[in-house]
Amino acid sequence: MRERMQEALKNTGADYADIRIERAERTSIAFRGPELDHISSSSALGGVARALVKGGWGIVTFNDITDLRAQVLEAVACARLVGKEKTILAPVAPVQQVIPPPAMVRDFRAVPLAEKQRTLEAYNSLMLRHHEKIQTTSASYSDLYRQVYFANSEGSYFEEVRPDLTIGLNATAKEGDLVQRGIDSLGRPAGFEVAVNLEARAEEVAQRAIELLSAPPVQGGTYTCILNQKFGGVFAHEAFGHLSESDFVYENEQMRELMVLGRRFGPDSLNILDDGSIPGCRGTEAFDDEGTPTRKNYLIRDGVLVGRLHSRETAGKMGEQPTGNARAISWSHPPIVRMTNTYIEPGDATFDDLIRDVDLGLYACDYFGGQTMMEMFTFSAAYGYMIRNGKLAELVRDVVLTGNVFETLQHMDKFANDFTWAYAGGGCGKGGQSPLPTDLGSPHVRIQEVVVGGRQ
Amino acid sequence: MIEKALELAMRRAQGAEITLGEERSSNAEYENDLLKRVGATQTSRLAVRVIVDGRVGQAYTTDFEQVESTVQRAIELAEFGSEARFEFPGPPESVPAVKTFDAGVEQTSREELVALGGEMVDIIKLYHPEVKVSGGAGWSSGQRRLVNSSGLDITTQGTHFGGGVEGMWVRGTDMLFAGYFREWRRRDLDPKDLAGRTIEDLRHAENIATVATKEMPVIFTPRGVRVLTLPIVLGVNGKNVLKGDSPLAGKLGQRLCGEQFTLIDNAVVDYAPASGVYDGEGIPRRINPLVQRGVLCTFLYDLDTAGKAGTTSTGSGPGCGTSNLMIEPGDVSFADMLKSTEEGIIVESVLGLGQGNIINGDFSVNIALGFRVEHGEIVGRVKNVMLAGNAYDALNRIEAMGDRCEWSGASCAPYIKIASLSVTAKE
Numbered sequence: 001m002r003e004r005m006q007e008a009l010k011n012t013g014a015d016y017a018d019i020r021i022e023r024a025e026r027t028s029i030a031f032r033g034p035e036l037d038h039i040s041s042s043s044a045l046g047g048v049a050r051a052l053v054k055g056g057w058g059i060v061t062f063n064d065i066t067d068l069r070a071q072v073l074e075a076v077a078c079a080r081l082v083g084k085e086k087t088i089l090a091p092v093a094p095v096q097q098v099i100p101p102p103a104m105v106r107d108f109r110a111v112p113l114a115e116k117q118r119t120l121e122a123y124n125s126l127m128l129r130h131h132e133k134i135q136t137t138s139a140s141y142s143d144l145y146r147q148v149y150f151a152n153s154e155g156s157y158f159e160e161v162r163p164d165l166t167i168g169l170n171a172t173a174k175e176g177d178l179v180q181r182g183i184d185s186l187g188r189p190a191g192f193e194v195a196v197n198l199e200a201r202a203e204e205v206a207q208r209a210i211e212l213l214s215a216p217p218v219q220g221g222t223y224t225c226i227l228n229q230k231f232g233g234v235f236a237h238e239a240f241g242h243l244s245e246s247d248f249v250y251e252n253e254q255m256r257e258l259m260v261l262g263r264r265f266g267p268d269s270l271n272i273l274d275d276g277s278i279p280g281c282r283g284t285e286a287f288d289d290e291g292t293p294t295r296k297n298y299l300i301r302d303g304v305l306v307g308r309l310h311s312r313e314t315a316g317k318m319g320e321q322p323t324g325n326a327r328a329i330s331w332s333h334p335p336i337v338r339m340t341n342t343y344i345e346p347g348d349a350t351f352d353d354l355i356r357d358v359d360l361g362l363y364a365c366d367y368f369g370g371q372t373m374m375e376m377f378t379f380s381a382a383y384g385y386m387i388r389n390g391k392l393a394e395l396v397r398d399v400v401l402t403g404n405v406f407e408t409l410q411h412m413d414k415f416a417n418d419f420t421w422a423y424a425g426g427g428c429g430k431g432g433q434s435p436l437p438t439d440l441g442s443p444h445v446r447i448q449e450v451v452v453g454g455r456q
Numbered sequence: 457m458i459e460k461a462l463e464l465a466m467r468r469a470q471g472a473e474i475t476l477g478e479e480r481s482s483n484a485e486y487e488n489d490l491l492k493r494v495g496a497t498q499t500s501r502l503a504v505r506v507i508v509d510g511r512v513g514q515a516y517t518t519d520f521e522q523v524e525s526t527v528q529r530a531i532e533l534a535e536f537g538s539e540a541r542f543e544f545p546g547p548p549e550s551v552p553a554v555k556t557f558d559a560g561v562e563q564t565s566r567e568e569l570v571a572l573g574g575e576m577v578d579i580i581k582l583y584h585p586e587v588k589v590s591g592g593a594g595w596s597s598g599q600r601r602l603v604n605s606s607g608l609d610i611t612t613q614g615t616h617f618g619g620g621v622e623g624m625w626v627r628g629t630d631m632l633f634a635g636y637f638r639e640w641r642r643r644d645l646d647p648k649d650l651a652g653r654t655i656e657d658l659r660h661a662e663n664i665a666t667v668a669t670k671e672m673p674v675i676f677t678p679r680g681v682r683v684l685t686l687p688i689v690l691g692v693n694g695k696n697v698l699k700g701d702s703p704l705a706g707k708l709g710q711r712l713c714g715e716q717f718t719l720i721d722n723a724v725v726d727y728a729p730a731s732g733v734y735d736g737e738g739i740p741r742r743i744n745p746l747v748q749r750g751v752l753c754t755f756l757y758d759l760d761t762a763g764k765a766g767t768t769s770t771g772s773g774p775g776c777g778t779s780n781l782m783i784e785p786g787d788v789s790f791a792d793m794l795k796s797t798e799e800g801i802i803v804e805s806v807l808g809l810g811q812g813n814i815i816n817g818d819f820s821v822n823i824a825l826g827f828r829v830e831h832g833e834i835v836g837r838v839k840n841v842m843l844a845g846n847a848y849d850a851l852n853r854i855e856a857m858g859d860r861c862e863w864s865g866a867s868c869a870p871y872i873k874i875a876s877l878s879v880t881a882k883e
Contacts, residue, residue: 046499061499063518247487251487376807377807
């Protein structure tokens, strides 16, 4: 493969060109209610050729890998229509590496289908049988084995294997016309060993759905909020992480002024990072999809903006270092600036320290999903508890937090010492590339004056 | 190749369906005022579905050296598959005469796509130099051949042509996005119209208007209407009905909402984005009225779900989803809707839709692009405002239905004014 790819990239007339080819195999199993909903298997082979001519990109994706040179030349022809300036890419030392596949304790490709199905069915049954008011469930399993081959016109070549295993558990409880959900998920770049021993989590999912049936909807208003670790991680990713993606910033004067390095975003105790090199996290890769090594990147340090996430192009145009954040979800997409593993660093406080002096507040936990549109974010907690007079009080439902990220970051005032990674399923969506495996991490976090949506 | 795959499958299976899809596309994209990339795609995909000993197995590949192993994998998977309560359909008696292919689409050169995108970008740039514009245009063209063990052998061709533009305006810490796009199955793009409407939104958004936290009338634009229809789309999905997730189960023939509301799933509008002669399982497409004058009429089914529910496919396979979603217009012009609103909000787009317990109808969203109405006029854009309610409740309080429908993507809707919804503003 190396020779074929490097031959195709010689003397194309482009300032820069690369090819990324992927082979991927996926098995998916899903239950809905007591029945198996589907079981499927897919294999993919395809690639993307990119060319840069005078700063303009040509991008061609293909399933037919027999004539790689033709694909590259077509990308060059496209690029010629675009480029009018100079090609600027931050330099990255060419790499030559075939990365050994990560060690899976139990390679999921060798696990019999019967066992995968049985394991998932057991979790599903636990949820279904948990309580008579559990009306239906959905349980899903997916394993994906991706082999990535990358070569560029600067002589870089790498091969990397990226396994990904995810499990999703959902239970729906019903009482009269009211329907409530419990959810949980898991996502790891690992083998089948992470798919077992999840019985307690399945029971919790069903139990939460039941409890939410008799919980009141949260009253709309402005509250002091404590986010649990999963929710704190979503906050870092959704409210701030996307603003750190330099492709929103680098060609936009106003955004560059807004996201100026050195600007204070939050208190001294606030640190937000993105690190694609952490072993065992879902967004980890040795190299990004341009051959840049991944690494630990501080975004906010001691409350001040100190960094952002880059591709080679955004780094080059902003005069900053590449960070290893150019990622593509599959063979049919070019890489764009994406997060990897994004997190808030822990502080010294205990959970009790966070709630002790809160007269009326909200403890928001886990998440159904999050969405951001630049300064605005909205995310739905899976459930919440009111905080009254410094103590956790009643369970509440329909907890949706929203706000302006600049104001909200300033209002973070306490960080607990109990950091965890979410290791969750799902993933990040951007530019039609969804769900990209990412990870989220955080301790418990307190934020003042958060707008919570609800009925009056 | 497809015949060989079918023959191989039928050595072991009692029923099989092989689909070979091929597609090419071409696109030109602008970002931050500049032409950013031009590209092309080529995709080929083989899908295999088999029924072996009464169970269904599926496998897919884009690697054509793996055809045999894909068939084998589908057969292996069937052992664990769900029970098949359907048979693959034979040739139908009749098919709709709906147009989905336009030969002119593929004739559009890259240079023309670049020019189309550029025209829209340039118009917005004239409005205000601070607005950063992105957009583009592109087309795709493909064909699909489906062959099954019941003698069905159909080949369909389809094209898509789309384009749009979006302006992003950053002023201090305030960010605003406004934009329009158009997708159709033939070349039917009016760049001046898309750019013009974007400028109209940007103009209205020049001022920020404050809003009180209270219940007030809300006018949903044809794009904003999705807030109200998403729960219905999920609710009529036959799978959700069968599994007990849908609150609409058992309510066929009952009144769901106001008489003014009629929602149709229509897969046979010439050149509409989700139109087709057949669905993905070879069943002829058709018109499925979902809600007629407020009364729930139809659920949507694919072969498998219909078999389990004891009914027939509605041509919504696979997956039981909607095709083109069309709301019938009423008789009130947007101008009149506006004039009659003393105090209210117009909602064009929201953030956070699709999270939480949607199928119940509940929504709690942040208004991404919305405007305040005062004494019958648009006075500015609203920010940091949340909208909460229940779609079914809201559709029972329709004050006015717009008299003209607009397509956006595969949805064709009018303006809809709801008498009151809960609005929460950040103090």
